[in-house]
Amino acid sequence: MAKKVILAYSGGLDTSVAVKWLKDKGYTVVAYMSNVGQEVNVSKIAKRAKAAGAAKFIYHDLKKEFVKDFVWPTLKAGAVYEDKYYLATALSRPLIAKGLVETAHKEKAHFVAHGCTGKGNDQVRFEVTINILDPKLKVIAPVREWELPTRDAEIRYAKMHGIPLEVTKKSPYSIDENVWGTSIECGVLEDPWKEPPEGAYRMTAPPAKWPKKAEEVKINFLKGIPVGINGKRYDGLALIDKLNKIGGKHGIGRTDLVENRLIGIKSREIYEAPAATILHEAQKDLESLVMDRELLHFKRSVSAKYAELVYNGLWYTPLKKVLDKLFDATQSRITGEVRVKLYKGRAVSVGRKSANSLYKKELATYGAGDIFDQSLAKGFIELWGLPYRKN
Numbered sequence: 467m468a469k470k471v472i473l474a475y476s477g478g479l480d481t482s483v484a485v486k487w488l489k490d491k492g493y494t495v496v497a498y499m500s501n502v503g504q505e506v507n508v509s510k511i512a513k514r515a516k517a518a519g520a521a522k523f524i525y526h527d528l529k530k531e532f533v534k535d536f537v538w539p540t541l542k543a544g545a546v547y548e549d550k551y552y553l554a555t556a557l558s559r560p561l562i563a564k565g566l567v568e569t570a571h572k573e574k575a576h577f578v579a580h581g582c583t584g585k586g587n588d589q590v591r592f593e594v595t596i597n598i599l600d601p602k603l604k605v606i607a608p609v610r611e612w613e614l615p616t617r618d619a620e621i622r623y624a625k626m627h628g629i630p631l632e633v634t635k636k637s638p639y640s641i642d643e644n645v646w647g648t649s650i651e652c653g654v655l656e657d658p659w660k661e662p663p664e665g666a667y668r669m670t671a672p673p674a675k676w677p678k679k680a681e682e683v684k685i686n687f688l689k690g691i692p693v694g695i696n697g698k699r700y701d702g703l704a705l706i707d708k709l710n711k712i713g714g715k716h717g718i719g720r721t722d723l724v725e726n727r728l729i730g731i732k733s734r735e736i737y738e739a740p741a742a743t744i745l746h747e748a749q750k751d752l753e754s755l756v757m758d759r760e761l762l763h764f765k766r767s768v769s770a771k772y773a774e775l776v777y778n779g780l781w782y783t784p785l786k787k788v789l790d791k792l793f794d795a796t797q798s799r800i801t802g803e804v805r806v807k808l809y810k811g812r813a814v815s816v817g818r819k820s821a822n823s824l825y826k827k828e829l830a831t832y833g834a835g836d837i838f839d840q841s842l843a844k845g846f847i848e849l850w851g852l853p854y855r856k857n
């Protein structure tokens with residue numbers, strides 16, 4: 467009996483060629499596709515998988531799970547990689563890997579495969595996760611092994627073997643998208659000096675089309691999780707979708723980053739993440755109102771560590787789990803509302819309120835109603851500076 471392999475299948479050239487390549491190596495190929503919010507035509511992709519030689523096509527819609535178990539914990543953690551990347555791609559990988567492992571169990575397969583190259587972070591995220599979830603599964607990475615050095619070579623291979631290709635003109639970029647954002651690289655973007663051409667962006671409107679008038683959105687939070695827009699409740703996925711649309715119209719959430727990949731090279735990538743940008747801005751702002759200084763500063767100091775763990779494929783690891791508990795605890799009082807103004811590519815908090823606010827106007831005011839006892843400041847300053855006094 468042929469060995470069975472579950473291949474993470476996207477419908478693109480790499481994974482279509484991988485189906486045929488694996489089949490030629492003697493495997494029965496099950497093409498597994500999960501939806502984390504990318505644009506997909508499921509029936510078309512299923513057909514392509516079969517035409518490339520897959521024995522079976524399996525589809526999972528994981529969008530809700532993605533938001534609940536991956537996006538929200540990362541938002542609560544305030545995790546942004548190298549200050550600019552909201553981790554959309556990085557977050558989707560452990561979930562897709564989990565889907566692969568579960569499918570392998572159901573299908574009684576001993577092999578799983580992915581279409582990542584040997585130069586990127588995604589191979590690490592997939593394989594580390596698979597190894598953690600089931601160390602007995604064997605991973606195959608055809609793109610790392612086959613002798614098809616260029617895209618043209620892959621296209622020739624596909625044509626030779628009757629693998630149907632996308633008829634639409636191939637984008638000059640490599641694009642990965644999900645509900646939390648889009649990652650775009652390759653082509654002209656490989657020159658870090660060159661400004662990204664307008665045509666590289668897909669979620670956000672070009673500057674010439676940004677509305678001349680600012681738009682305000684109010685974000686409602688419950689324990690650190692966004693639950694509503696302008697007082698109306700939305701489930702997580704619908705809320706993110708809506709903010710992507712509104713934010714995208716105003717050009718919110720574009721970033722351009724020369725980043726440090728885990729495997730040691732620098733790469734230039736541009737990102738679009740309208741909803742993520744608005745929500746991180748609003749959530750941080752609400753924390754400023756509600757958290758005491760020590761908790762706020764400590765929390766902020768560990769956010770970058772969490773971002774690193776996510777980026778480096780260490781989702782299902784002990785430190786990540788411990789940090790989740792910590793961040794959860796920090797969010798227990800982050801309930802309230804933030805007014806965010808969207809205008810010409812920027813999302814700025816302009817107002818905030820919460821029943822848990824620690825802001826006391828009677829202490830802060832320079833106007834009437836001041837109850838702050840200024841005479842106490844003198845003694846406080848003396849003791850505060852005491853360790854540094856020379857006489």
Ligand code: ARG
Binds near residue numbers: 587640649735
């Ligand atoms: N650099 C990002 C990361 O490692 C995204 C990788 C995928 N990007 C792409 N354009 N296909 O998470």
